[in-house]
Amino acid sequence: MIRFDRVSKRYPPGVDALSDLSFELDDGQMLLVGGHSGAGKSTLLKLIAGVENATSGAVLVGGQNLGSLSRSALPYYRRRIGMVFQDQKLLFDRNAYDNVMLPLSISGFPAREAANRVRAALDKVGLGKREKALPIMLSGGEQQRLAIARAVVSRPDLLLADEPTAHLDAQTAADVARILVEFNQVGVTVLVATYAHELFPGARRLQLDHGRLRT
């Protein structure tokens, strides 16, 4: 599913975020990417999402080399990926329902099917009764769950989550982690950048240190 082949990423003016990184992740696996702040966890996710390009090496997702992906093909590639951002990136002028609806509107889903999917996604993360609420009215944990609902509503093959349990209390963090594990259990490949490995028992781990794989 995902293959990193000697991937390096350098940001101007010469900061190495990732150096010579190689690993593989099969379909349906769950991978935790750990490391200290600035270790390169977010950069790794951004490379997979096509938000950044590798400076050298190859990132392959589903056999597709992202370096050769055209600008016009990139949006369609991103529709196959669910992303939970570190800062959630919710739209604060739209209610929970409309936030989750956004990826389906972008993909051009028929209205009725889209509505069913949105409600199912909100139910799955426990926000079924809060679809009219604006994000500002939700707690931190609820906002994170809303971000997960938006990431999974398109039923992606691959779910990327960047520090999804950061800034959450222990119980809420455990709830969010459980939701991600449940998606993995139904066959979704899940890649989580986190330092809270204990919330995902049994998951494969990849530890980064200054952009390099720590063995």
Place this chain on the structure above:
Amino acid sequence: MKAWLAHHGQSFALAWRRLTATPVNSILSLVAVGIALALPAGGQMLLSGARELAGNATATPQISVFMAIATERGRTNEIGSRLEKHAGVRQARFLAREETLSRMKSNPGLREVIDALSANPFPDAFVVSARDEAPEAMDKLAVEFRKWPGVEHVQLDSAWVRRLDALLRLGRTGLLLLAGLLGGGLIAITFSITRMQVLTQRAEIEVSRLLGATEAFIRRPFLYLGLLLGLGGGAVAWLLVAGATIWLRAPLAELAGLYDLNLTLRPLGLVDSILLLACAGSLGWLGAAFSLRQNHGQS
């Protein structure tokens, strides 16, 4: 096709929501666009009225040949046959002095004056249409007719029509210039509003891109916003012109009546109205497109 239509429907609805989210700003923008469009639209309406006035008068250049009042009818008939046989004359219509008197008497404003006169003050006359209507040829004919015996006065009747026509042409050119300038103004207004919207919606644009939105998907609501601003402004302009027509109609008719002219203001017709809205919508769309081209990359 259904998905494509749904996309456009969503974009239109989003543009409408954005427009109505700040009603005061939107109304002021629509009024600004409306006033900018009302000036050329109103000018077009005034020109149509003036064109109609000029159209009522003959647009074909004619020469009026007036005989001396004392000329005998026999001499006048002789002039008539000379005119008919003249190679440069296409048609010569005889107006007997009695006929002219009776036509003038039918004008209520003139009847009393004419009745006060002891004799018919009008001469026999011919209205001549020339084969060659070029000004030089007409002048040449007039000079020739003046030399004929019994002819008192020769007048080129079309001069004022030509002057009015020249004025109308000037008016049309001025109107086109004004329309171009104010159309540019409309583009500038929608350019600026779209730029503000792009900056306001920066977060949404970023999220949409990350979720797989194409550039066309992101741009579409802004283009519809420009279209709505243009169409709304066009509608405001139409209302302003219609209001001005109603307001000015009576005083203008009164003024025209004093000069014995039949000048009436009519509201914009169906074709002109559709043209106004189509131009306004297109200019709004164009302003938004320019703005997106300029500002979208920075968002």
